[in-house]
Amino acid sequence: MSTIEQVAATLGSDISQEYRRVVEVLEQVGLTRYESRAYIALVARGYGDAGSLAQVAGIPRTSAYKVLETLCQKGYAFRTGGKPTLFKPQPPLQVAERLGKNIQETFEKLEALHQVVGDHGEPQLVYLLYGKEKVLGKMAELLDQSTRSFILTAPQLAEIRESLGKKIANAQKRGVEITFITAPAQKIPEGVRHVPRQNILAIDVLADGAHALLAAPNLDACGFTDNPILAEHLKQFLDIVMERASPSG
DSSP states (O other), rough: OOOHHHHHHHHHHHHHHHHHHHHHHHHHTTTOOHHHHHHHHHHHHHBBHHHHOOOHTTOHHHHHHHHHHHHHHHTTTESSSSSSSSEOOOHHHHHHHHHHHHHHHHHHHHHHHHHHHHHHOTTOOSSESSSSHHHHHOOOOOHOOSSSSEEESSOHHHHHHHHHHHHHHHHTTOOOEEEEOOEEEEEEEOOEEEEEEEOSSEEEEEEETEEEEETTTTSSSEEEEEOHHHHHHHHHHHHHHHHHHHOOO
16 A cells, blocks of 8 residues: 555655645644654545554554554544544644634734733843753742642643652642643643643743743743743733633633
8 A cells, every 4th residue: 555645746746745745734733744644644544543544644553553642632633433443533624723723822922922021121031941851850940949839731741740740749748739731631640630722832831820931842942931920921821721621611
């Protein structure tokens, strides 16, 4: 069986370039190369198991099931019954609508920060860190310093949960209320409030409503601030997110 990429190549350079462009755009909104190919394969076939989709997508069979599970967590696909497990794609226009709303909210938040900087002109409102170890270290520091609340939004939790596990438990013992805003199928530490949300594009941390951090999804860079005006803007945004997710909202 030929892969979609091979079929696209046989149909001419325009189709082949369009396929590569779709993969690139999906990567820009948070999918990996394998996830992008797998989602395109799902849309093209309508459904399939991990083995058949791996062949169509041109990805290793050993990675296919994990890739498809991640697509489900990110809201691009869902599982159906039976053995082997079959996967189906979420309709592309529904995915696009969800992404559009999240991108709009993200840039509204950034625009608010931009306006604050323009209005107040305060130097060094945001401090930057580079490198996963430093970013996780800063998150741990904010968690250690928290006395009332710690709110984290993240598309995936595994790496953060592993790094901060003991500090989360210690913060809970101090009476800190911890909230994680993340995808529905994530493993949440015991005692942590979970607010499910699809298609999160960045990592946010708000400690005690006063210390804010914004990190890239892969944790390779972050900005953080103790400026009360910027922290308040992030707090207002996260309050809206949690209010919309509440049963009464």
